[in-house]
Amino acid sequence: xxxxxxxxxxxxKETVTKEWVVVDAAGQSLxxxxxxxxxxxxxxxxxxxxxxxxxxxxVIIINASKVKLTGxxxxxxVYLRFSGYPGGQTPYTPAFLFKKPNxxxxxxxxxxxxxxxxxxxxxKLINNLYVYAGNExxxxxxxxxxxxxxxxx
Numbered sequence: 459x460x461x462x463x464x465x466x467x468x469x470x471k472e473t474v475t476k477e478w479v480v481v482d483a484a485g486q487s488l489x490x491x492x493x494x495x496x497x498x499x500x501x502x503x504x505x506x507x508x509x510x511x512x513x514x515x516x517v518i519i520i521n522a523s524k525v526k527l528t529g530x531x532x533x534x535x536v537y538l539r540f541s542g543y544p545g546g547q548t549p550y551t552p553a554f555l556f557k558k559p560n561x562x563x564x565x566x567x568x569x570x571x572x573x574x575x576x577x578x579x580x581x582k583l584i585n586n587l588y589v590y591a592g593n594e595x596x597x598x599x600x601x602x603x604x605x606x607x608x609x610x611x
Contacts, residue, residue: 469508474501476586477515478602480595484521486607488552488569491525494610495566496573499583503610512579516586518602522562523591527552537568563589 479498483491501507501514527535532553540547555565566589574580588597 467506469506469511469513471511473506474511474513476513478518478597478600479515480518480520480602480604481607482521482604483519483566484524486525488525488527488565491519491607492566492569493573494607495519495587496570497610499570499574499586510579512582512586514583514586516588516597516600516602518588518590518595518597519566520590520593520595522566522589525562525566532556562591 481491481495481498495517497503498517499514501512504513507513533551535552536549537551537555538547538549552565555561555568558564567584567587570587571580571584574583588595
């Protein structure tokens with residue numbers, strides 16, 4: 459039996475093939491979209507996935523202003539931020555965050571960041587995410603391919 463054919467392939471920075479993909483967020487549920495984008499950023503859909511290496515794709519999200527939340531989650535869901543001072547914990551809702559300048563980007567980054575590892579790798583992976591409120595994006599030079607997010611598991 460040839461045992462060399464059973465070696466596990468471990469990707470590294472030089473052997474990783476990173477691609478650019480465009481995801482349309484129009485009509486998508488925020489949490490489901492976030493989890494699939496987090497998997498794309500992490501590289502979990504690739505056969506040579508390695509947990510400690512940035513082997514994921516660069517993801518461009520367009521139409522982020524058309525993302526939806528079911529029920530009354532726009533006002534009932536509560537996120538917290540903490541200033542570091544006593545009594546400095548402030549609650550805020552997705553609707554409050556969405557109304558701010560660049561709110562679509564902030565909300566999607568917050569959701570996706572919560573689904574990535576909480577370490578240096580997660581900090582690097584979130585930089586591979588590009589969010590645009592409208593239909594146009596500025597990464598045309600990278601020749602991204604459009605994928606249907608609903609076809610992914």
